[in-house]
Amino acid sequence: MFDSYTDTSLIFFPERCINCKRCTQVCPHAVFAEGKDHVELAKPASCMECGACALNCPVQAITVQSGVGCAWAMISAAIRGKDMDSGECSCGGSESTCCGPSQEQPCGCEEK
Amino acid sequence: MVNDNNTGQSCCSCTQQESAAPCSCGATASPPEIRITDSEITLANRLDHFLARWGFNREGHRVEPGLFRLGNPTPDSAVFASANYTLSFDALRSALSGTDAWILVLDTRGINVWCAAGKGTFGTEELVRKITETRLESVVNHKKIIVPQLGAPGISCLEVMRISGFSVEYGPVRARDLPEYLKTHTATPAMRRVEFPLKDRLVLTPVEFVHIALPMVVIAVLLWFLAGPVAALAAVSAVIGGTVLFPALLPYIPTQDFSTKGLILGLIIAIPFAFSFGTNPALPGWANAAGALTAFLIIPAVVAYSSLNFTGCTTFTSRTGVKKEIFRYIPVMALMAGIGVIMGIILGVSRFIGVI
Numbered sequence: 001m002f003d004s005y006t007d008t009s010l011i012f013f014p015e016r017c018i019n020c021k022r023c024t025q026v027c028p029h030a031v032f033a034e035g036k037d038h039v040e041l042a043k044p045a046s047c048m049e050c051g052a053c054a055l056n057c058p059v060q061a062i063t064v065q066s067g068v069g070c071a072w073a074m075i076s077a078a079i080r081g082k083d084m085d086s087g088e089c090s091c092g093g094s095e096s097t098c099c100g101p102s103q104e105q106p107c108g109c110e111e112k
Numbered sequence: 113m114v115n116d117n118n119t120g121q122s123c124c125s126c127t128q129q130e131s132a133a134p135c136s137c138g139a140t141a142s143p144p145e146i147r148i149t150d151s152e153i154t155l156a157n158r159l160d161h162f163l164a165r166w167g168f169n170r171e172g173h174r175v176e177p178g179l180f181r182l183g184n185p186t187p188d189s190a191v192f193a194s195a196n197y198t199l200s201f202d203a204l205r206s207a208l209s210g211t212d213a214w215i216l217v218l219d220t221r222g223i224n225v226w227c228a229a230g231k232g233t234f235g236t237e238e239l240v241r242k243i244t245e246t247r248l249e250s251v252v253n254h255k256k257i258i259v260p261q262l263g264a265p266g267i268s269c270l271e272v273m274r275i276s277g278f279s280v281e282y283g284p285v286r287a288r289d290l291p292e293y294l295k296t297h298t299a300t301p302a303m304r305r306v307e308f309p310l311k312d313r314l315v316l317t318p319v320e321f322v323h324i325a326l327p328m329v330v331i332a333v334l335l336w337f338l339a340g341p342v343a344a345l346a347a348v349s350a351v352i353g354g355t356v357l358f359p360a361l362l363p364y365i366p367t368q369d370f371s372t373k374g375l376i377l378g379l380i381i382a383i384p385f386a387f388s389f390g391t392n393p394a395l396p397g398w399a400n401a402a403g404a405l406t407a408f409l410i411i412p413a414v415v416a417y418s419s420l421n422f423t424g425c426t427t428f429t430s431r432t433g434v435k436k437e438i439f440r441y442i443p444v445m446a447l448m449a450g451i452g453v454i455m456g457i458i459l460g461v462s463r464f465i466g467v468i
Binding site for chain 1: 229230231261262266270304369372426428429430432435437440442
């Protein structure tokens, strides 16, 4: 209860995994852990759906509906009649996007 | 500064059909400029960081994209990728103090690495473009680029390799871990984990507050004249609660959802104001009760909404979770705020016409 972050769109296909461990290198929340024959999906609830693992997996053993978990961006998109899932309203938006530079929200990664 | 390692390539060495860019025969294409940087963070840099933190001229904190020479790098020196946001670039170059290296700055439109990676501007296409534009393969004699780990959501190492021939090595999350990382080119699990400690949360609060400061002042002034100084203070407190207190107290407030955390914090903030509004001896009982209830409805709704918006600043909220929060709690917040405003208006009108 009062936890909306238990579900994730992350899907792992262990039978495809070649154990290159690239996903363990790019995931900032240790969602994947090293295993014997293939990596293990250790903490799926910690996935923030950044998509780094899927994008860097050489054998498409991971799928995820990646996007930015930003309420401001999603609400802005909804208000402007745009798709909340499109990612159009997120950090890094250009003048043409609904967030735009002047309304841009900061992110918790300023010094990273 | 012009790079001595680059000889420049005449565009007439290839046929006109092969070259997409127009060229004039006999001329030699100018070699790409390689800028010089160092690891010193000057007073001007610190002022720039301060202004960026306060949201002043958000678009202006940029570094010119392209290749930079840090120290006295040789063709064997490592190449690091960064964003053209001054805070990102300065974190990298200061962390590399004493290291001779090349820094390849991508054009992320003045946005930090992680946000730009999420948007795709710190991405495969731009990385390959900058490798090509700077003729990196003629500057260094290896084919490896160290990319910050948080750039991975935008970079496909496989595509970069396929298109450019350069391999991507993902460095640690934090630039300050680079000196240790470079000893073995292996990141410890701690280097791979992103955290969100108090300091990181607090540095985000100024821009959060500035973002909503003007509406807050307008509303506070209006309330001052319509309902008195306590009501004005309530508005200021709600905004400060949502934009400063909430980030500071984030891990300590019960529940996981940002909205419920905000509602809890808002209820606590509302208590003294509800007490003040609810114990006015000059007003009838129903007006006192309505005044107290108004505070308990509006303040938590405002704090909860600000808290929900803080999801974009955090390092861990997923799109699925945030979307669920929006659909689950925004109607509740809207209802609370709506009823609270109506009650406030009724109280104000009653006072104006002399009913209370």
